[in-house]
Amino acid sequence: MGMTEEAAQPGWAAEEREIQEALRRNVLVTSVDTIYNWGRRSSLWPAMFGLACCAIEMVCTVSARYDLARFGAEYMRPSPRQSDLMIVAGTVTKKMAPMVVRIFQQMAEPRYVIAMGACAIAGGPYKGSYAVVEGIDKYLPVDVYVPGCPPRPEALIFGVMKLQQKIDRQSILTVPWYRKLEKASK
């Protein structure tokens, strides 16, 4: 704030000087990206949604002992309309895949996906099965993969922290949800 010393000259009216003081104490200059990313990363709201045994670990991660709330993501929303993080926790069967994708599409943007566990990443022990999708990234844009069978709560917390780092790096110029019109017009 370069204007401080010279601009607040004694010739100024007293109230003007007060305004300058107040501004100096209360105004922060930053970029839109930083503010947006700070808000998004600090209050991830996961969708309350589990498919298999990984969901038990996810529940454990959120509850008191491991306490995902320490990282600002404690509030599991039972409605996809109110959540912005989808943790695909468990085996995605081919019969269930349409519902999983439907839940993702119902989530408002910005939205993020964590593929939790071997099954959600690549089919896991069921790879090659007639009934299991070999990785939810066939259908959803996965941001973070958390390996394990199932991953321990620490691993999921680490995945959430990785996602927060990823959100910190994103820019409104490049995130996909502001580029849809551009894409559609091409």
Place this chain on the structure above:
Amino acid sequence: MTEDATIATQHIVDQLRMAFPQSGIEPVAAKDPTVRVKPEHLVEVATYLRDQAGLDYLSHVTGIDYSDRIEVLYYLYSMRRHLGPLALLVSLSREDPQVPSLVSLWSGADWQEREVYDLLGVVFTGHPNLKRILLWDGFPGYPLRKDFQGEPEPPFRHSY
């Protein structure tokens, strides 16, 4: 299972063979008392076991593909007499596997017969609602058959 219960279940097998001498009932060497029944006699044998022998509980129905035949297996218990299990085994041809439904005797057979139909393609004649229960409608073939090939696509089209 106690010694007495094993003897009592074995006794049921002997009675069954006396009651249906013409039905081709033959005991099968297995861990649990097992009898092989022809599909056309299944309903009368099962009715006898439920009403006369008191086997009032159908524990599970399952199917096995042996590449040259398909077998359907029924496990029966008696809640009242604390007996069981007694297994019924039915051999079917792979080309046209048909067996009478036991839903009219044990309502619990409903979903289990649908599962065997879903995964092995065994047709349970007389079943009130014989359609796929685990896989989606339009699934090609029966996945637990030994010669099942292919990886079916999920029942939807999508791009995000």
